[in-house]
Amino acid sequence: MGNIGVLPEHIVNKIAAGEVIERPSSVVKELVENSLDANSSMISISIKHGGKSLIKVVDNGTGMDKEDALLCLKSHATSKIKNSDDIFTINSLGFRGEALSSIAAVSRVALLTRNSSQQAGTEIEATGGKIKSVKEKGTPVGTSTEISDLFFNTPARKKFLKSERAENASIAEVITTTSLAHTHVAFKLYKDDRLIFDYPTCPHLKERLLSTHYHEWVKYLLPLDIKSDGLTLRGYFAKAELSRINRSAQLFFINKRPVKSLPLSYALQRAYQGLIPQRHFPVAIIFLELDPTVVDVNIHPTKREVRLQNEKTICEKIVRHVREVLYKCDHSPSIFHTYSLGKGKNYYQKSVSEPFDFKEIQEKVKGRDVYPETAKGTATSHQMAKEPEEAMWFVDTEKKLKVITPLGQIRESYILAETEEGFIIIDQHAAHERIIFEEILTSLERGTAASQALLLPATIQLSFKEAQILEEHLDLLIAVGFSITNLGNNTFSVDATPTLMGNVEAKDLLLDFLHGILEGKGKVPLNDRKENVAKTLACKSRAIKANEKMSPEEIEYLINSLEKTKQPFTCPHGRPTFIKLTISDLEKHFKRK
Ligand code: ADP
Ligand code: MG
Numbered sequence: 001m002g003n004i005g006v007l008p009e010h011i012v013n014k015i016a017a018g019e020v021i022e023r024p025s026s027v028v029k030e031l032v033e034n035s036l037d038a039n040s041s042m043i044s045i046s047i048k049h050g051g052k053s054l055i056k057v058v059d060n061g062t063g064m065d066k067e068d069a070l071l072c073l074k075s076h077a078t079s080k081i082k083n084s085d086d087i088f089t090i091n092s093l094g095f096r097g098e099a100l101s102s103i104a105a106v107s108r109v110a111l112l113t114r115n116s117s118q119q120a121g122t123e124i125e126a127t128g129g130k131i132k133s134v135k136e137k138g139t140p141v142g143t144s145t146e147i148s149d150l151f152f153n154t155p156a157r158k159k160f161l162k163s164e165r166a167e168n169a170s171i172a173e174v175i176t177t178t179s180l181a182h183t184h185v186a187f188k189l190y191k192d193d194r195l196i197f198d199y200p201t202c203p204h205l206k207e208r209l210l211s212t213h214y215h216e217w218v219k220y221l222l223p224l225d226i227k228s229d230g231l232t233l234r235g236y237f238a239k240a241e242l243s244r245i246n247r248s249a250q251l252f253f254i255n256k257r258p259v260k261s262l263p264l265s266y267a268l269q270r271a272y273q274g275l276i277p278q279r280h281f282p283v284a285i286i287f288l289e290l291d292p293t294v295v296d297v298n299i300h301p302t303k304r305e306v307r308l309q310n311e312k313t314i315c316e317k318i319v320r321h322v323r324e325v326l327y328k329c330d331h332s333p334s335i336f337h338t339y340s341l342g343k344g345k346n347y348y349q350k351s352v353s354e355p356f357d358f359k360e361i362q363e364k365v366k367g368r369d370v371y372p373e374t375a376k377g378t379a380t381s382h383q384m385a386k387e388p389e390e391a392m393w394f395v396d397t398e399k400k401l402k403v404i405t406p407l408g409q410i411r412e413s414y415i416l417a418e419t420e421e422g423f424i425i426i427d428q429h430a431a432h433e434r435i436i437f438e439e440i441l442t443s444l445e446r447g448t449a450a451s452q453a454l455l456l457p458a459t460i461q462l463s464f465k466e467a468q469i470l471e472e473h474l475d476l477l478i479a480v481g482f483s484i485t486n487l488g489n490n491t492f493s494v495d496a497t498p499t500l501m502g503n504v505e506a507k508d509l510l511l512d513f514l515h516g517i518l519e520g521k522g523k524v525p526l527n528d529r530k531e532n533v534a535k536t537l538a539c540k541s542r543a544i545k546a547n548e549k550m551s552p553e554e555i556e557y558l559i560n561s562l563e564k565t566k567q568p569f570t571c572p573h574g575r576p577t578f579i580k581l582t583i584s585d586l587e588k589h590f591k592r593k
Pocket of ligand 1: 030034035037038059061062063064072077078079080093094095096097098099100101142143
C-alpha cells in the first residue's frame with residue numbers, strides 16, 4: 001500500500017485558514033467583503049477583546065436561502081464564479097470560496113440569514129467547521145455572521161496574536177480603508193459594546209474622509225482625475241507639507257479593492273521628488289479602475305497584492321499629472337505650522353505610532369447626531385454642515401511668491417522680505433541651491449550651457465567604480481558645461497567647468513559629484529537621471545552659504561531669480577526655501593481678530 005493519503009476536508013480547511021486568516025482583522029476583512037459583495041448599504045461590525053472573543057458582522061444585503069447558507073461554510077463554495085473564465089473577469093471582492101470555510105474551521109460560527117424570497121431566516125451554528133444545529137428563525141433580510149473563540153482549536157496561532165490594542169487598531173484600519181472605497185455604504189464599529197465608528201452613507205469620498213481619522217487631510221488634498229485608454233485614475237494626493245515618515249498614508253485601490261503596490265508608491269515618490277524631505281513619503285489616496293482582465297488578483301491569498309499588466313504606463317501617468325499639479329501649488333509653510341510640526345504634536349506624527357486613538361474618536365462620535373438606524377442612502381454627514389464648502393475643500397493651486405520689498409538679512413543667513421500676503425523669511429542657501437538646480441536642469445534639457453576653460457587642465461585618477469559612474473554620466477556632464485577627456489586607465493582630464501557653478505576647484509567638484517551619485521544610488525531607485533545630476537551638482541556648487549554677508553543687489557538678484565523658478569518652495573533636497581507669515585496670522589496672534 002502506498003504512503004499517500006488525501007487529507008480530509010476539515011484538515012485542508014485548517015491549513016487554508018492559516019493562509020487567509022492570520023488574525024482577527026482578516027476575519028473582519030473577509031466578512032465585510034462578503035457583505036459588500038451582497039450589495040449591502042449598511043454594515044455593522046461588533047468586536048470584543050480585539051476580535052479574539054467575538055466578531056459579529058451584520059448587513060442588510062441580499063442574504064441567503066437555507067440551501068446556500070448550508071453550503072457557504074464548505075470550502076470552495078462560492079456564488080461568484082461559475083467557470084474558469086470568470087476568474088479573469090472577476091468584479092466582486094471575494095471569489096475563491098475559501099473565506100467562510102477557513103474561518104469556520106478555526107472558530108465557532110453562528111450564521112443567521114434570510115433572503116427576500118424566504119419567509120423565515122436560517123440559523124446555523126458550527127464549531128470547528130462542523131455544523132451543530134440548523135434552525136428556522138425570524139430575521140430581517142440580510143446576514144449576520146458571528147465568529148467567537150477564534151483559533152480555539154489552533155492554540156499555537158492563538159498564542160501569537162498581538163495585544164488587544166494592536167488587534168483593535170488593525171480591525172479599525174481594515175474598516176476605515178474599506179469604507180473609503182464604498183462611500184455609499186454606512187459602516188458602524190462597536191468595540192466592546194461602545195460605538196466607535198459611525199460613518200453614514202455619503203455621495204463622495206471627501207465626506208467619508210471627514211468621518212474617518214483622515215479628516216485632517218482634507219485641507220491639503222488635490223484632486224486626481226484622469227481618464228484614458230480604458231483606465232480611470234481617481235482620488236486625491238496631498239500637498240507636499242503633509243508628507244509622512246512612512247508609507248502608511250498611501251492608500252491604493254484597484255477596482256475598489258485595497259491593495260499594496262510598491263510600483264505605485266515609487267511613482268508617487270518620484271512625483272514628489274525635491275518637494276518633500278528625504279525619507280519622507282507623500283500622502284495620497286488613489287483609486288484605479290481598469291478592465292479586470294488586466295489585473296491578476298490571484299497572486300496573493302488575501303488578494304492584498306495584485307499584478308498589473310500595464311503598470312509602467314499607469315505609473316508614468318501618475319507621475320506626470322501629480323508633478324504638474326504640484327508644481328503649480330503654493331508649498332511654503334506658515335511659520336506657525338512649522339512651529340507645531342517641530343514640537344512633534346502634529347496629528348499625523350502621533351498617528352504613526354498609534355493609528356487609532358479610540359477615546360478621541362469616540363468623543364467625536366458622541367458629539368454628532370446619530371443618524372437614523374434605518375436610513376438607507378439618505379444619511380447626511382453632519383460634520384459637513386459645520387463648514388462652508390470652500391473653506392473645507394481647500395485646493396490652492398496658485399503659485400505665490402511675489403516679493404514687494406526685500407527688508408534685509410538676518411544673522412547673515414536669512415533674508416526677510418515683504419510680500420503681498422505678509423512677509424517671508426528666506427533661507428539664502430536653500431534658495432540659491434534651488435536657483436542653481438533649475439539653471440542646471442534647464443541647461444541639461446537644452447544642452448546649451450556656458451563653460452569656462454581652466455588655465456591648467458586638471459588630471460584626475462579615479463577608482464574603477466568612480467570611472468564607471470563618470471562614463472555613465474559623461475553625456476550629461478558635457479551638456480552642463482564640463483569638458484572632460486578620457487585619458488585611459490581610469491584617468492581623465494578636465495579642461496573646462498560649467499560657468500554657472502562659479503569658481504570651483506574642478507577636481508574636487510568632480511569627485512564630490514561622483515561620490516554624491518554613488519551615495520544616492522539605490523536609495524531613490526526611480527530617480528530621474530537629469531534631475532539627479534542637477535541635484536548633485538547644485539549641492540556641490542558655490543551656492544551662497546549661511547553666514548555670508550550679501551549686498552542689497554545680491555539679495556535682490558537672489559529674490560528675483562527665486563521668483564522665476566518653476567518651483568520656488570523647496571531646495572532640491574525637499575527642505576523649504578522660505579517660510580511665510582501672513583498678515584492675517586499676525587492679526588490673530590496680536591489678538592486683533
Ligand atoms: P467568496 O466570497 O470567495 O465567494 P466566502 O467563503 O467568503 O467565498 O463566501 C461563500 C459564499 O457565501 C459567497 O460566495 C456568497 O454566496 C455567500 N455569502 C457569504 N457571506 C454572505 C453575506 N454576508 N451575504 C450574502 N451571501 C453571503
Ligand atoms: Mg468572501
